[in-house]
Amino acid sequence: MSGAVQVTGVFDPAAYVIKARIGTGQFGTVHRAWWPARGIDVALKHVRADGPDGGIKVHAEEHGAALQQHFSSRYPDLVPEVFECGRADGGDYYIAMELVDGRPLGELIRASRLAPREAAELALAVADFLVKLHGLSDGQEPILHSDLKPEHVLVRADGGIRILDLGIAKSLQADKSLTSNAWASAPYASPERLDDGQVRAGDDLWALGVMLFEMVSGVHPYHQYMSDDNNATLARAIRRTEPPAPLPSSCDPGLAAAICKMLAPQPVHRYQSASEIAADLRSFLDGRETLARSENVRASSRTQVIPSSPPAAGADLSDTVPTEPLPAGYRVPSAPDAPRSRLARSLTAIRRVGSSPGVLRRAGAALLIVIALAEASAWVRAERFLQRVGGLQPSDVPAARAEVDRMRRLAPFALAVPLRVRDPLREQMTSLADRAILDFRNDLLVTEVQWRHAQTSLALAMNVAPNDRQVAARARYVDGHLVRIAAQRQSASIRQARLNExxxxxxxxxxxxxxxxxxxxxxxxxxxxxxxxFEALQVNITEAEARGYKPGRRERAQLGDGFKFRAERALAQSRSASGEGRRRFLESAASDYESCAAKFEGLGGYFDSERNLAYCEKGLVRVKTELQGMEARWPFSLFGITDARRSR
Structure with missing residues (x-):
């Protein structure tokens, strides 16, 4: 249907006959209503102007209705058509829009989880919608939905979709009197949205990932945290990037990889646009490898760097340059012993008991048959397990560990573990751990939860490959970060010992x-x-650079902080010195303040760089003023003679 939309003027709700309530949300109530002027049923939304934030809600709905009409004029059949809208005499706001015949996606998910292909087709339809939506502009920025969730996706009988409530949260973000986070649906809000309340295009992509997860699994990825009415526990888990629940084993690895990429903890590791998501979903539906699946390889194979030259033989290396070889006889730290199989224990018992040669031969033959059957059974389990290894995520690691232990208990030698499972599982676990390691290397925020994910993954890698020195090296590195973080919560008397650890x-x-x-x-x-x-810091950065690392903003900021701290220390020491000693301390402080300013200059909004730049520049001016004062008092100041003594 088409017709000019009334976006201004007085709206007459008496022109509609209310038939039934469709639903009620944070902003208002939607009714099924008869519109005699057109002879059709419509969806009539009523937003009250009174009550908490009534004016803000009305303004948001006005903006959302305009965006919806703008979008539907270009792409009909993707959002309901707005027939007319406006404020009634009392100030309440009404929108009369097309009544869409369809079922909310949330209703479909609650009824039964969808087949992977059906879920991918619906997700692709939503992704295509987002491509079109984000491609439009409201005059300043791309149009965002910013409150995407299953209840806002209607699925029609022909498989098509209609998206509801377009642009409401985007409008709220522009209102400085209220953060948009107050209106975000926490179960579908990205970690960044929950953290700072800002609306980004990535919020729509995250919400689509959550919905796709729900479609293939039947539950929310963080359903285990949905324990309270206000979703506070859920929001905290999402902000902390806790691991989502495992996807069902029936989910195709390519689709599972795409879902995990949509819900990656770091935004830089997610899809960067709706078109990227749409392309990967099309690849899955066409039977081709998804981009997310192809990326699921060992990260270190792409980024590991080798030093240009080894340390000189016989060099005097301190703990800040720990490149000397390990002591003779050093053993790689091993993982906990794997459980012994029942058959292995039985063989030990038979050897202890002993018997006649005939009995031993018969028992030996029977045992060989049992052993062969047990090894074959473990091998079959291993082959099935290997089909899922490439898609394992941090939340899957405990189950994967249990499956490996089960194989070992099932067979006396568990040959399937070292011959079939070890290498692929080690590679996947190392790849999971490398996410945190490489994020830290690339100067991205890595939370304690992510380090713990890496620790758990490396523990399983060491379990199946206990002599792998690179796995052990990663495990010790990750342990170091966890100990470092834990030290920050300790008292001063304990903190130093933990930092040394x-x-x-x-x-x-x-x-x-x-x-x-x-x-x-x-x-x-x-x-x-x-x-x-500070001296150890400089050596650390030099050593990292010698191994192929390119220092960036983080290292400049670290050195800037080091110069600032050293300048403050020299300035403090100058207060208790006099004469030439005081001059040396002040000159040292001036030099370090100048170096501090040089390091922070050009870093822009990188953490506290601008504030530190201003602080060091101010400190430099203050110290130079003191030095100039000393010059004016020379040569008296050289001998510690004060102005008071000079005046006598």
Whole structure:
């Protein structure tokens, strides 16, 4: 249907006959109503102007209705057509729109989880909608939905979709008197949205990932945290990037990889546009490998760097340059012993009991048959397990560990584990851990939860490959970060011991894998902000650079903080000195303040760089003023003669 939309003027709700209530939300109530002027049923939305934030809600709905009409004029059949809208005499706002015959996606999910292909087709339809929506502009920025959820997706009998409530949260974000986070649907809000309340195009992509997860699994990815009415526990879990629930084993690995990419903890690892999502879903539906699946390889194979030259033989290396080889006889730290199989225990018992040669031969033959059957059974389990290994995510690691233990218990030698499972599982677990390791290397925020995910993954990798030095090196590196973070919560008397322990883990990691820059980045973090060891920090950065790492904004900021701290210390020492000693301290402080300003200059809004730049520039001016004052009092100041003594 078509017709001019009334977007201004007085709306007459008496022109409609209410038939039934369709639903009620945060903004208003939607009724099924008869419109005699057109002779049709419509969806009539009523937004009250009174009550909490009534004026803001009305303004938001006005903007949303305009966006919806703008979009439907270009892409009909994707959003309901707006027939007329406006304010009634009392100030309440009404929207009369097309009544769409369809079922909410949430209703379909609650009824039964969808087949992977059906779920992908619906997700593709939503992704195509977002491509068109984000491609439009309301004059300043792309149009965003920003409150996408299953209740806002209607699925028609022909498989098509209609999207409801377009643009409401986007309008709220522009109202500075209220953050949009108050209106976001927490179960479908991205970690960044929950953290700062800002609306981004990525919010729509995250919400689509949550909905696709729900379609293939039947539950919310964080359903285990939906324990309270206001979703506070859920929001906290999403902000902390806790691992989502495992996807069902029936989900195709290619589709599972796409879902995991949509819900990756770091925005940089997610799809960057709706068109990327649409392309990957089309690849899955066409039977081709998805981009997300192809990316699911060992990250270190792409990024591991090798030093240009090894340390000089016989060099005097301290703990800040832990590149000397490990001591003779050093053993790679091993994972906990794997459980022994029942058959292995039985063989031990038979050897202890002993018997006649005939009995032993018969028992031996029977045992060989049982062993062969057990090994074959474990091998079959291993082949089935391998089909899922490439799609394992952090939330799947405990179940994967249990499956490996089951194989070992099932067969006396468990040959399937070292011959079939070990290498693919080690690669996948290392790949999971490398996400946090490489994020930290690339100067991205890595939470304690992500480090714990990496620790759990590496524990399983060490379980199946206990002699792999690179896995052990990663495990010690990750342990170092967790100890470092835990130290920040300790009292001063305990903190230093914990920090020394963290440094020891980093040093051990460097000795296990001398080619990796990562342990030096961990040491630099501790020396820059915890122990304030500026000389060690400089060495750490140099060592990382020698291993192929390119220092960036983080290292400039760390060195800037180091110069600032050293300048403050020299300035404090000058207060208790006099004469030439005071001059030397002030000159040292001036030099460090100048170096501090040079490091922070050009870093822009990188953390506190602008504030630190201003602080160091101000400190430099203050110290130079003091030095100039000393010059004016020379030569008296050279001998510690004060102005008071000179006046006598």
């Amino acid at each position: 963290a440094k020891s883990r980093f040093i051990e990691s460097a000795r296990l894998d001398p080619s990796s820059p990562d342990p030096y980045l961990g040491l630099a973090r501790v020396n820059a902000y915890e122990t304030r060891d």
